[in-house]
Amino acid sequence: MTAIQPPRPRTYELPGNYYTDLDVYRRELQTIWRSTWQWVGRLEDLTNPGDYLATVLGEEPIFVVRGGDGELLAMHNVCPHRGARLLPQKQGSCKFLQCPYHAWTFDLSGKLLAVAQPGWFPELDKSAVRLAGAQVDSWGGFVFVNPDPEGECLAEYLAGVPDYLNQYGQRWEDLRQIAHFTREEPINWKFQIENFVEDYHFATVHAETLTPLYDVQRIGTIPAGRHINIPVPYAPNCPPKDPQRRRWEAGGVSYQGFIFPNITYGTSAHTVFFSRYIPVNPTVTRFEAFIYQTPAQHAAEPYIGEAGPSKVGQEDTDVCTLLQEGVRSRAYQISHLAEEHELGISHFYNTVRAYLG
Ligand code: FES
Ligand SMILES: [Fe+2]
Known part of the structure; x- marks a missing residue:
């Protein structure tokens, strides 16, 4: 009789304890946070x-x-x-x-x-x-x-990102901070990054907020070194309601992405956001978001977004909390990742693995 083999773990995933264990967290401190830009x-x-x-x-x-x-x-x-x-x-x-x-x-x-x-x-x-x-x-x-005083310069580290960002029709040097908010979340920092670099969840989690605004089928996931460029085309038709209608740009692209280890960003016609995720301990992360406009953008359309976390941000926090609740289970696993729309996750896994060994 042939012995039944247990399923082999997929090679690309990070084990569940990477999101909870102090030992792994300490290794991240000594590798990722000590030697990245x-x-x-x-x-x-x-x-x-x-x-x-x-x-x-x-x-x-x-x-x-x-x-x-x-x-x-x-x-x-x-x-x-x-x-x-x-x-x-x-x-x-x-x-x-x-x-x-x-x-x-x-x-x-x-x-x-x-x-x-x-x-x-x-x-x-x-x-x-x-x-x-x-x-x-x-x-x-x-x-x-x-x-780390040694090692690659910033230009080498960021290779592939500036060329992508320069497609945005504004001078990045001219941006000025308009708003800032911060909050602590009971989530490992890596789950928050993984959630940002996949768009498979848009149809369920952001059904009312982002799905009417973007052409989700055409969102790109383009690894660039350790980072990920995520060009997000706007929907072909103008969304029926605000605030999506205000943000929509016919034929335009929102330049979004992730810079390893902890920055996410996105552009719209009138604003740019840059966010960072600061680990506090293995299961708590401080999220800091900054909104920028150039003086010309501010004059044309002063930012009037929410003072606190946005609705989209809350939607993302809620589902990342679900991941943190599932990760300690003996049944926790990653069985399949969508080929294009969850590609960012396997890229991020590989980058984290390369640092942690
Ligand atoms: S620790 Fe003594 S002068 Fe700084
Ligand atoms: Fe999201």
């Missing part, structure tokens, strides 16, 4: 020498500062004396950097200028002490930081 702010927030932006990428406290000579610099926000966090986690301006613990003082390029009680450190060679550097660069006014 991540979006931290906009150039217009860092105009003058001394303007800074301090944040935490995974477990890496980092800041970006406009140096004395106008150059943009990124450094680890950790004092080389005994490791205290230097700058508060916010946006601000300073003439030099002074550690709040024992007052070691650094210039804007991270060089040690002075220590309190220098006579107590007879061996100290100040010229050999400086803040640890990180990589910083910008595209389209968006400032990116990589905590």
